[in-house]
Amino acid sequence: MANPDVRPLMLLDSAGLWFRAFYAIPDKVTTDDGRSINAVRGFLDMTAQLVATHRPGRLVACLDLDWRPAFRVELLPSYKTHRVAEEAGDTAGGIAEEVPDALSPQVDMILEVLDAIGIATGGAEGLEADDVLGTLAGREAVDPVVLVSGDRDLLQCADDGAPGVRVLYIGRGIAKAEMYTPADVAARYGLPPERAGRAYAELALLRGDPSDGLPGVPGIGEKTASKLLLQYGSLAAVRAAAAQSPSPLPARVAAALVASSDYLDAAWDVVWVRRDAEVVMSRPDALPAEPRDPQRLAALAEELRITAQVDRLLAALR
Numbered sequence: 239m240a241n242p243d244v245r246p247l248m249l250l251d252s253a254g255l256w257f258r259a260f261y262a263i264p265d266k267v268t269t270d271d272g273r274s275i276n277a278v279r280g281f282l283d284m285t286a287q288l289v290a291t292h293r294p295g296r297l298v299a300c301l302d303l304d305w306r307p308a309f310r311v312e313l314l315p316s317y318k319t320h321r322v323a324e325e326a327g328d329t330a331g332g333i334a335e336e337v338p339d340a341l342s343p344q345v346d347m348i349l350e351v352l353d354a355i356g357i358a359t360g361g362a363e364g365l366e367a368d369d370v371l372g373t374l375a376g377r378e379a380v381d382p383v384v385l386v387s388g389d390r391d392l393l394q395c396a397d398d399g400a401p402g403v404r405v406l407y408i409g410r411g412i413a414k415a416e417m418y419t420p421a422d423v424a425a426r427y428g429l430p431p432e433r434a435g436r437a438y439a440e441l442a443l444l445r446g447d448p449s450d451g452l453p454g455v456p457g458i459g460e461k462t463a464s465k466l467l468l469q470y471g472s473l474a475a476v477r478a479a480a481a482q483s484p485s486p487l488p489a490r491v492a493a494a495l496v497a498s499s500d501y502l503d504a505a506w507d508v509v510w511v512r513r514d515a516e517v518v519m520s521r522p523d524a525l526p527a528e529p530r531d532p533q534r535l536a537a538l539a540e541e542l543r544i545t546a547q548v549d550r551l552l553a554a555l556r
Contacts, residue, residue: 245295247378247523248288249371251387252299252359256281256348258388258408260341269543274340278347282547284412289525290554292384292406296523299352300370301361308364313504316451351538355551356530358523362515368392372511375403384417391450393427394439394511396420428464430471440473443502443509452505455498457490466491477502525555 259280267276289297310317352359362370368391375383375395382402385395388409397403398420405418418426424434427441444463446454458466466487470476480487480495487495495502529535529552539545 244382245293246384247296247298247374247381248292248294248384248386249374250285250288250297250299251367251371251385251389251392252281252348253302253305253367254388254408255284255386256341256345258411259284260338260344262411265340269541273542274344275347275542275544277341277344278351278542279544279547281348282351282544282551286547286551286554287412288386288406289551294384295525296381297357297525298370298374298519298523299357299359300367300374301359302367303361304364305366307366310508314452314501314508316453317508319451347538347542351535351542351544351548353520354529354531354535354538355548355555356521356526359520360517360523362517365512365515369512369515370517371395372513373515373517376513378403391439391442391447391509391511393418393423394435394442396423396435396438427460429467433472437467437472439506439509439511440467443473443505444476450508452509453501455494455502457494462491473502527556528552 256277260277263276263280265274265276267279268274285299306317349359360370360374361367362373368387368389371385371387371392372395375385375397378401380401382404384404384406385392386406386408388407390407390409392405393407395403396405396418405423407416407418408414410416416422420434421431423429423438424431427438429437429441441460441463442452444455444458444466445460446452466476467473470479476487477495477499479485480492485492535548539548
């Protein structure tokens with residue numbers, strides 16, 4: 239992927255980017271009529287920087303059409319429970335992600351700007367953006383893929399199989415972005431190199447992830463999970479060893495794994511990013527050299543006071 243003539247397919251975890259932008263830029267940035275535009279400005283600037291740095295030929299802004307899919311909640315009721323809030327006036331007890339009031343309208347603004355430029359969006363009914371990212375990366379057969387996210391769960395998608403998938407982790411910001419190959423994932427987390435992506439998902443399952451409400455196996459942290467996966471090669475082999483009598487594993491570890499069998503069975507489909515989502519695209523994913531609707535884009539840029547951000551993104555596209 240270092241060949242400058244190769245233009246990768248870039249997949250953006252869009253919600254991750256606009257949440258990051260919203261919290262990084264003061265909410266005092268507004269339009270003339272008082273609407274907040276901090277997330278719009280930040281999202282466009284980050285996208286421009288990503289395009290200018292990595293020179294994709296194709297790009298998809300991947301969307302969360304359901305940030306907490308029912309099938310995952312059914313398997314693991316604690317999934318993302320800390321991120322939900324009761325919907326006002328919902329007598330059925332529905333829940334919604336806690337999105338700041340000043341951010342929600344900006345999502346529509348961002349999508350309008352992307353549409354006017356001609357940048358594709360993609361979503362899958364009933365699924366998260368992670369599933370869209372995983373599906374589009376997994377089915378790509380022509381161009382190498384750069385998957386952009388601040389969610390480490392997506393490290394499971396790193397793949398050396400042609401044409402190759404790399405994960406650009408932006409958890410510490412765009413300026414400190416880290417590009418992960420499978421070898422990098424294996425080295426960073428102490429995992430079997432030959433199956434680093436899948437092993438990362440197994441590591442997450444074992445150690446848990448409070449940010450997703452994933453409890454993990456009691457008493458097994460990242461170091462112990464890494465040691466087990468390196469020694470036995472896979473979670474299936476670790477569980478088989480735990481089930482032996484006597485078990486070659488330390489008694490405490492074996493007992494915890496056996497006691498957590500139901501959790502390990504159920505939560506795999508919670509942790510594992512789907513590769514079979516029915517993704518609906520707004521348009522073909524080729525990046526335009528010129529805006530699709532220049533008049534509408536100019537009007538949006540003036541109305542939303544984002545002319546400088548739009549100009550930077552258009553310059554990166556050329």
